[in-house]
Amino acid sequence: MAASNTEHHHARSNKKANGGDCNSDDDDDNDPENKMFIDHVSGAILREKPYVKWDDVAGLHQAKDSLKEAVILPFQYPHLFTGRRLPFRGILLFGPPGTGKSYLAKAVATEADNSTFFSVSAADLVSKWPGESDKFVKTLFQQAKEQRFSIIFIDEVDALCSPRGEDESASKRMKAEFLLQMQCGLGNANTRVIVLGATNTPWVLHPVLRKRFEKRIHITLPDIQARTAMFKLHLSSTPHSIQEHEFKQLGEGSEGYSGADISIVVRDALMQPVRKVQTATHFKTARGPSRGDPNVIVDDLLTPCSPGAAGAVEMSWMDVPGEKLLEPIVSLSDIFMSLSTSKPTVSAENLMLQQEFSDNFGPG
Incomplete structure (x- = not known):
């Protein structure tokens, strides 16, 4: 996100912090700066389907079944999920690196017809300028809610709690905004937005953020x-x-x-x-x-x-x-x-930590 000058960003940091009210709207919806955030988030929308079918993903049958139940069925048969039968709004894919978490997300994007798929990494939401990161998060969820059906895939979701390049106060604001959106934006049964997070290090997740991901799916090494x-x-x-x-x-x-x-x-x-x-x-x-x-x-x-x-x-x-x-x-x-x-890249220590997290907190 390039800016015209330093003063522009200092002025931005002095604006009123976002968050605190689930239904709050910006006073500057027509502001060029707000359009910049919208344009940034719009770039995360997958305009073309990845064309990764379930059959293209070898193994991971339990994970695929869980994703079909949590994501595909609610979009395809919304009448099945009424009353107290509500779909999961936050789903976490965790496991060692290279086990297919992002590939599964591509399969979800392909198979979830008539949905808008937002694909971002933590780096897309982190900015070195004060106030921008939490604004990116808020705009992302606002744009998702404007679509008929939306799936937000966030790779390396653990980095949202400790983004590189921001000071501690900016990091706290960003985390607070993300937790607020997860709680308020996804808690409404009429809001058809699902957050799909992926992480190689689930044990570093903040406990509150971990709780927001109601469904936790362990992506293990292939059998x-x-x-x-x-x-x-x-x-x-x-x-x-x-x-x-x-x-x-x-x-x-x-x-x-x-x-x-x-x-x-x-x-x-x-x-x-x-x-x-x-x-x-x-x-x-x-x-x-x-x-x-x-x-x-x-x-x-x-x-x-x-x-x-x-x-x-x-x-x-x-x-x-x-x-x-x-x-x-x-x-x-x-x-x-x-x-x-070519030797395996996943260490025994990593596998032990993944299994320990799974035993304690997942699958959800």
């Missing part, structure tokens, strides 16, 4: 079935020679890996054929799709091989014309080689 499915999803249409039973071997051999870890392993494995091309000293002719037209099969391509292979010709990759190069397909050994060099 063997989920890991197996992840290898299949990440390889997708890439040519490979891996059989069904070999995918299970990959799932078994990647215990302790997060979804993000497996993504990195596969990306590295996809480079293994390129490395074979770079280090090859011999090539042989091979049959494969033409570079000009993949539907046409030709038999004059060149692929790397061992020196003792039939038809091997000594040459380097620099001697092979670009349109004649046929790289090897990804094999099981390629992925296991990448697994051996």
